[in-house]
Amino acid sequence: MMKRLKKFLSASLAAMALSAVFPAMGASADDLESAEDVLQDGSFIYEEVEGGYAVKRCTASILTKFPGIVNGVTIVEIMDGAFAGCSTITELNIPESVKKIGNSAFMGCTSLKSVTLPQAVTKIPDNAFIDCTSLQEVVVSDHLTEVGNMAFNNCQSLTKINLPDGVTTIGDSAFDTCYQLTSFTLPDSLTEIGEMAFSYSPIATFDTEGCSAFKFTDGILYNKDETEIYRAAPSISGDVYIKDGVKEINGGAFSLCSGITNLFIPDSVETIGGYAFSECVYLKSVDFSEGLKTLGMGAFAYDLSLESVELPVSLETISDGSFMVCPKLNKVIMQENLKSIGDNAFIGCTSLKQVTVPKSVTKIGDNAFGMDFDDEGNQIRNNGFKMNVSAGSAAEKYAKNNKIDYDSSGIDLKKLAFIVICIGLLVTAIVFSVVLMQRSKKSASRAAKKAHKEALEKEAEKNYKKIAGDDNDEEDDSSESENEDDNSNDDDDSDSDDE
Numbered sequence: 001m002m003k004r005l006k007k008f009l010s011a012s013l014a015a016m017a018l019s020a021v022f023p024a025m026g027a028s029a030d031d032l033e034s035a036e037d038v039l040q041d042g043s044f045i046y047e048e049v050e051g052g053y054a055v056k057r058c059t060a061s062i063l064t065k066f067p068g069i070v071n072g073v074t075i076v077e078i079m080d081g082a083f084a085g086c087s088t089i090t091e092l093n094i095p096e097s098v099k100k101i102g103n104s105a106f107m108g109c110t111s112l113k114s115v116t117l118p119q120a121v122t123k124i125p126d127n128a129f130i131d132c133t134s135l136q137e138v139v140v141s142d143h144l145t146e147v148g149n150m151a152f153n154n155c156q157s158l159t160k161i162n163l164p165d166g167v168t169t170i171g172d173s174a175f176d177t178c179y180q181l182t183s184f185t186l187p188d189s190l191t192e193i194g195e196m197a198f199s200y201s202p203i204a205t206f207d208t209e210g211c212s213a214f215k216f217t218d219g220i221l222y223n224k225d226e227t228e229i230y231r232a233a234p235s236i237s238g239d240v241y242i243k244d245g246v247k248e249i250n251g252g253a254f255s256l257c258s259g260i261t262n263l264f265i266p267d268s269v270e271t272i273g274g275y276a277f278s279e280c281v282y283l284k285s286v287d288f289s290e291g292l293k294t295l296g297m298g299a300f301a302y303d304l305s306l307e308s309v310e311l312p313v314s315l316e317t318i319s320d321g322s323f324m325v326c327p328k329l330n331k332v333i334m335q336e337n338l339k340s341i342g343d344n345a346f347i348g349c350t351s352l353k354q355v356t357v358p359k360s361v362t363k364i365g366d367n368a369f370g371m372d373f374d375d376e377g378n379q380i381r382n383n384g385f386k387m388n389v390s391a392g393s394a395a396e397k398y399a400k401n402n403k404i405d406y407d408s409s410g411i412d413l414k415k416l417a418f419i420v421i422c423i424g425l426l427v428t429a430i431v432f433s434v435v436l437m438q439r440s441k442k443s444a445s446r447a448a449k450k451a452h453k454e455a456l457e458k459e460a461e462k463n464y465k466k467i468a469g470d471d472n473d474e475e476d477d478s479s480e481s482e483n484e485d486d487n488s489n490d491d492d493d494s495d496s497d498d499e
Contacts, residue, residue, distance in 0.1 A: 098120065
């Protein structure tokens with residue numbers, strides 16, 4: 001089953017390339033055959049381009065010679081997919097007049113054993129020889145500067161290729177799955193190696209003498225600062241401690257390193273690339289340190305002996321198929337900081353019967369949990385699998401949608417929000433009522449104080465008037481008394497005079 005599944009995800013890259021080229025090719029050939037100005041000679045369909053003819057499509061069932069001139073016109077270009085799927089071609093000596101080769105030009109030429117490229121070609125384009133499973137020898141130009149993405153992907157018979165000084169770039173998956181490639185010399189001029197450039201290729205030694213941008217030490221290919229790992233020799237085994245200071249482990253770096261049993265990753269590592277430790281079939285445990293943020297696609301896929309993993313709190317992303325087909329994996333601990341779990345992340349983990357997904361996870365891809373494969377590679381349900389989720393979370397939604405048994409804890413956020421709103425409205429009403437009561441009390445108190453004040457003022461005025469009236473009466477009495485005294489004195493004086 002593993003052989004049928006081992007390229008479940010990576011083969012999709014080749015499939016996309018095939019689907020992009022073949023439909024276009026079919027349409028182009030039909031259009032040319034119906035056109036009045038079609039250019040063909042029984043072996044090729046041509047198209048006029050600047051400087052001469054371009055080979056648009058090879059139509060020969062058997063090809064023994066590739067001409068440089070047709071009807072006096074020079075062949076200057078091989079277009080995209082021109083020889084794709086020509087399974088009868090065994091050898092190609094491309095004319096020196098050819099200056100450009102298109103993407104996927106020789107894709108799927110399964111009988112092709114040797115190719116000689118002209119001096120004018122400076123780039124081997126993307127997918128140029130992908131799936132040329134019989135290709136053993138490639139003679140390249142001294143003027144070559146770049147090897148494109150997936151250029152020799154799945155060239156399972158390729159044993160050696162000499163890249164000249166002048167090559168600066170090796171693209172993504174350029175030599176992926178070259179099962180016979182055991183040694184590789186890096187050109188002095190090389191400055192860039194793409195993702196998964198040598199994954200699944202059992203390269204034991206890299207000759208980096210003269211190449212200042214890279215170094216090969218203790219069986220591992222690093223960049224010059226030893227902050228990135230590109231490829232490890234398949235002979236590495238036992239306990240493997242990634243060197244402190246490494247920030248990125250590139251895609252496919254330790255793929256097929258079947259002898260590794262225990263892996264220790266320092267906190268300096270932030271990214272583990274796609275299929276980085278895929279098919280490390282005797283790997284039992286991984287010690288993740290804090291610092292890791294991303295696990296790439298299929299990072300630990302097909303690790304048949306892996307039993308448990310405790311992911312660090314710093315991890316934010318588990319990509320598609322990260323732990324795909326790890327049949328002994330029975331325990332996975334995910335931390336609260338995790339945000340995303342990709343498609344097929346734990347598919348085929350038949351021993352994993354229960355998992356707790358933190359509520360911080362906002363996205364779970366298709367078939368991430370609770371799924372397996374049957375003997376023919378079809379997806380089936382993993383019986384007995386159960387999830388522990390938070391109410392209202394993405395994990396609960398995933399479990400419901402996939403009819404997976406689950407336990408839910410916590411309060412649904414929508415219900416919680418409704419309760420909070422209700423409580424808020426109630427508190428607002430209470431506060432408003434209290435404020436009104438306070439204002440009413442203040443108004444009543446003011447009115448009472450005012451009435452009391454007015455009463456006191458009236459009482460004071462009344463008392464004042466009373467007091468003022470009594471004073472006037474006393475003054476009148478005093479005047480009358482004085483008048484009486486005066487009259488009495490007058491009488492006395494009168495009596496005195498009479499005498």
